[in-house]
Amino acid sequence: xxxxxxxxxxxxxxxxxxxxxxxxxxxxxxxxxxxxxxxxxxxxxxxxxxxxxxxxxxxxxxxxxxxxxxxxxxxxxxxxxxxxxxxxxxxxxxxxxxxxxxxxxxxxxxxxxxxxxxxxxxxxxxxxxxxxxxxxxxxxxxxxxxxxxxxxxxxxxxxxxxxxxxxxxxxxxxxxxxxxxxxxxxxxxxxxxxxxxxxxxx
Amino acid sequence: xxxxxxxxxxxxxxxxxxxxxxxxxxxxxxxxxxxxxxxxxxxxxxxxxxxxxxxxxxxxxxxxxxxxxxxxxxxxxxxxxxxxxxxxxxxxxxxxxxxxxxxxxxxxxxxxxxxxxxxxxxxxxxxxxxxxxxxxxxxxxxxxxxxxxxxxxxxxxxxxxxxxxxxxxxxxxxxxxxxxxxxxxxxxxxxxxxxxxxxxxx
Amino acid sequence: xxxxxxxxxxxxxxxxxxxxxxxxxxxxxxxxxxxxxxxxxxxxxxxxxxxxxxxxxxxxxxxxxxxxxxxxxxxxxxxxxxxxxxxxxxxxxxxxxxxxxxxxxxxxxxxxxxxxxxxxxxxxxxxxxxxxxxxxxxxxxxxxxxxxxxxxxxxxxxxxxxxxxxxxxxxxxxxxxxxxxxxxxxxxxxxxxxxxxxxxxx
Amino acid sequence: xxxxxxxxxxxxxxxxxxxxxxxxxxxxxxxxxxxxxxxxxxxxxxxxxxxxxxxxxxxxxxxxxxxxxxxxxxxxxxxxxxxxxxxxxxxxxxxxxxxxxxxxxxxxxxxxxxxxxxxxxxxxxxxxxxxxxxxxxxxxxxxxxxxxxxxxxxxxxxxxxxxxxxxxxxxxxxxxxxxxxxxxxxxxxxxxxxxxxxxxxx
DNA sequence: CATGAATGAGTCTTCATTCAT
DNA sequence: TATGAATGAAGACTCATTCAT
Numbered sequence: 001x002x003x004x005x006x007x008x009x010x011x012x013x014x015x016x017x018x019x020x021x022x023x024x025x026x027x028x029x030x031x032x033x034x035x036x037x038x039x040x041x042x043x044x045x046x047x048x049x050x051x052x053x054x055x056x057x058x059x060x061x062x063x064x065x066x067x068x069x070x071x072x073x074x075x076x077x078x079x080x081x082x083x084x085x086x087x088x089x090x091x092x093x094x095x096x097x098x099x100x101x102x103x104x105x106x107x108x109x110x111x112x113x114x115x116x117x118x119x120x121x122x123x124x125x126x127x128x129x130x131x132x133x134x135x136x137x138x139x140x141x142x143x144x145x146x147x148x149x150x151x152x153x154x155x156x157x158x159x160x161x162x163x164x165x166x167x168x169x170x171x172x173x174x175x176x177x178x179x180x181x182x183x184x185x186x187x188x189x190x191x192x193x194x195x196x197x198x199x200x201x202x
Numbered sequence: 203x204x205x206x207x208x209x210x211x212x213x214x215x216x217x218x219x220x221x222x223x224x225x226x227x228x229x230x231x232x233x234x235x236x237x238x239x240x241x242x243x244x245x246x247x248x249x250x251x252x253x254x255x256x257x258x259x260x261x262x263x264x265x266x267x268x269x270x271x272x273x274x275x276x277x278x279x280x281x282x283x284x285x286x287x288x289x290x291x292x293x294x295x296x297x298x299x300x301x302x303x304x305x306x307x308x309x310x311x312x313x314x315x316x317x318x319x320x321x322x323x324x325x326x327x328x329x330x331x332x333x334x335x336x337x338x339x340x341x342x343x344x345x346x347x348x349x350x351x352x353x354x355x356x357x358x359x360x361x362x363x364x365x366x367x368x369x370x371x372x373x374x375x376x377x378x379x380x381x382x383x384x385x386x387x388x389x390x391x392x393x394x395x396x397x398x399x400x401x402x403x404x
Numbered sequence: 405x406x407x408x409x410x411x412x413x414x415x416x417x418x419x420x421x422x423x424x425x426x427x428x429x430x431x432x433x434x435x436x437x438x439x440x441x442x443x444x445x446x447x448x449x450x451x452x453x454x455x456x457x458x459x460x461x462x463x464x465x466x467x468x469x470x471x472x473x474x475x476x477x478x479x480x481x482x483x484x485x486x487x488x489x490x491x492x493x494x495x496x497x498x499x500x501x502x503x504x505x506x507x508x509x510x511x512x513x514x515x516x517x518x519x520x521x522x523x524x525x526x527x528x529x530x531x532x533x534x535x536x537x538x539x540x541x542x543x544x545x546x547x548x549x550x551x552x553x554x555x556x557x558x559x560x561x562x563x564x565x566x567x568x569x570x571x572x573x574x575x576x577x578x579x580x581x582x583x584x585x586x587x588x589x590x591x592x593x594x595x596x597x598x599x600x601x602x603x604x605x606x
Numbered sequence: 607x608x609x610x611x612x613x614x615x616x617x618x619x620x621x622x623x624x625x626x627x628x629x630x631x632x633x634x635x636x637x638x639x640x641x642x643x644x645x646x647x648x649x650x651x652x653x654x655x656x657x658x659x660x661x662x663x664x665x666x667x668x669x670x671x672x673x674x675x676x677x678x679x680x681x682x683x684x685x686x687x688x689x690x691x692x693x694x695x696x697x698x699x700x701x702x703x704x705x706x707x708x709x710x711x712x713x714x715x716x717x718x719x720x721x722x723x724x725x726x727x728x729x730x731x732x733x734x735x736x737x738x739x740x741x742x743x744x745x746x747x748x749x750x751x752x753x754x755x756x757x758x759x760x761x762x763x764x765x766x767x768x769x770x771x772x773x774x775x776x777x778x779x780x781x782x783x784x785x786x787x788x789x790x791x792x793x794x795x796x797x798x799x800x801x802x803x804x805x806x807x808x
Numbered sequence: 809c810a811t812g813a814a815t816g817a818g819t820c821t822t823c824a825t826t827c828a829t
Numbered sequence: 830t831a832t833g834a835a836t837g838a839a840g841a842c843t844c845a846t847t848c849a850t
Binding site for chain 3: 633634636637711712715718719721722723725726734735738763766767769770772773774775776777778779780781783793794796797798800801802804805808
């Protein structure tokens with residue numbers, strides 16, 4: 001006989017998570033204090049510790065949520081296209097069209113930092129590899145689809161190509177987080193696109 | 203121990219830096235305490251503050267030293283080759299042959315974290331962009347050399363290609379830091395190499 | 405203990421201030437550690453930093469409070485008298501009758517030290533001069549009152565006399581802080597009284 | 607068979623003391639570091655600890671020296687005058703004519719702080735009281751001289767008057783250290799002079 | 809005697825977490 | 830459930846003093 005509905009509690013948690021995201025993006029995990037989150041979320045320290053068992057816990061839930069949410073959206077919008085080429089071109093187009101606002105850049109930084117954090121902790125095996133695997137598999141399927149139906153040449157190693165692709169994407173993301181490349185990444189993606197399709201269809 | 207040679211002092215500093223590197227690589231900047239460095243270096247807190255004015259100072263000197271040192275070695279070994287193609291192939295080969303020990307992987311993580319840290323602080327403009335610029339220019343020169351002497355096709359935009367190349371390298375490095383890709387990056391570099399030369403010489 | 409009344413918090417702050425006073429009086433500002441205050445107040449370091457933002461902050465609030473509080477009481481008790489002579493004699497009598505306990509002597513020392521501290525910092529202009537001004541003006545008014553109604557002679561420069569008076573008071577206070585003069589100051593005040601009134605009414 | 611002459615050593619000590627004086631006056635005892643004194647004296651930490659056994663020791667020797675030196679000079683210049691009145695007027699004139707440079711004001715602050723420091727330590731009985739006694743006695747003698755030869759009236763209590771005089775002097779000094787009264791003390795001394803001689807000769 | 813590098817106890821301050829209300 | 834006051838362990842940094850050269 002809970003006093004408040006489950007839905008209410010979910011909503012409350014989401015609200016805190018949103019605040020935490022803003023804070024972490026702004027200052028990073030270590031530099032963000034629980035008080036920062038309290039202030040941003042207009043709740044209280046006690047409340048936060050009702051919904052999360054530690055600051056680290058907030059961080060993990062945030063990453064989990066953020067990642068899964070955006071990834072599923074992404075996958076499904078890609079799947080709407082018919083041919084493998086269209087799908088791949090859409091993926092590239094999506095990256096190309098990302099307009100990185102200050103805020104988004106900060107979130108990218110946060111994501112990269114998080115990866116490094118996880119890598120260091122060695123927990124990565126469980127979490128990260130599974131994720132990278134999912135993304136990799138997603139592209140592999142598209143590539144294999146293209147190979148089967150003759151869009152792409154037979155010699156392609158879909159696994160390797162997929163890993164390469166996401167590595168490139170990662171690299172461009174890292175650079176994009178910096179001001180140097182920020183919003184100048186389009187010509188690079190153009191080049192990548194040209195080069196890749198030359199290879200895939202040669 | 204007074205009236206000690208400049209050389210001795212340099213050595214002492216280097217020793218502390220070495221210890222700091224190990225600690226930072228192990229736990230990251232924020233999680234490493236000065237006491238960790240004290241313990242690892244078998245010196246004392248006071249001594250560390252003779253040679254460095256803050257924990258952050260150690261960090262920056264470390265990054266600086268590590269980076270500049272390795273970069274210059276790298277550049278000069280590349281320049282030994284005659285043709286542009288040889289040079290580029292050597293660069294790729296170099297990346298391909300990197301055998302990342304546990305320790306080196308940790309240092310890569312540290313470097314990436316550092317970049318993120320700098321990006322967040324906004325101090326990055328001075329330091330990082332200059333560095334990325336140096337690396338980018340280095341490859342641009344090689345590419346232009348190849349274009350002039352007919353090794354590579356005329357249509358290549360050396361600036362864009364160079365940026366792309368290093369982004370890919372970055373991306374692979376990030377992934378390599380993870381256990382997933384660790385020491386499985388050779389086939390990916392093979393693919394990159396094939397694809398790139400196809401494009402450059404088409 | 406959450407959601408606590410403003411009054412409760414004021415009380416808590418006062419309690420810490422009381423402890424700090426005892427510690428500062430005992431050992432001086434610099435020699436007093438925050439841990440001393442913690443121990444004396446039976447609270448915790450954290451609590452102290454909830455109510456004050458630094459050790460210096462405690463010090464200033466203490467001085468401020470102590471000073472303003474006692475000064476206003478003093479002024480109002482003096483104003484109760486009718487004639488200027490009565491007022492001035494009361495002021496002197498008040499000084500004369502001060503029985504300096506060990507503790508009060510220590511607080512006098514603290515006050516003098518504080519003045520020196522402020523003087524050195526140069527922040528004194530704002531705070532101290534304003535205070536000295538208030539005290540000086542207070543006596544000037546009494547003197548002018550006495551001059552107007554014929555109690556005192558016309559030739560008196562109220563401003564100079566006032567400053568002299570408080571300097572004497574200061575000097576006697578400094579000496580009183582020492583054991584030498586402690587509680588032997590009455591005959592000196594008698595002499596001062598005699599001499600002053602001889603002059604004022606000559 | 608000392609390696610260096612006693613005179614050399616005395617000179618060295620004096621030099622360090624001079625530097626310490628400047629530093630203590632500038633920043634106070636606690637805020638002055640041994641390194642400050644090292645830098646100012648252009649010697650070394652080791653050297654300082656040859657001549658003094660602690661930072662506090664420097665402080666005490668400084669106070670001792672400074673005080674005794676100036677006091678003896680002062681006494682002897684006063685004694686040159688013939689009558690008690692001349693002597694007392696000279697003392698007042700001396701105070702009146704003090705032109706307090708920034709530096710001298712700082713040294714006054716240091717002296718006052720030192721007194722407070724000594725008072726707190728309870729060592730005051732030995733050192734300070736003896737000093738205050740010497741000064742007090744000095745003036746008592748002058749006053750008694752004046753009483754004996756009819757310059758001053760018989761009813762004067764030389765001991766009390768003397769203590770009062772130095773208290774006034776102390777008070778004016780404290781105030782003079784502040785910017786408020788700085789170099790505006792002459793009219794006050796004029797008033798004190800007038801009032802005192804009115805009393806002494808009445 | 810002179811030097812200054814080394815030391816480490818001692819400071820202030822922060823902040824994640826708890827728990828009484 | 831919600832609150833926010835209380836806690837204290839932990840961290841960065843300082844500096845008087847020592848002592849090998």
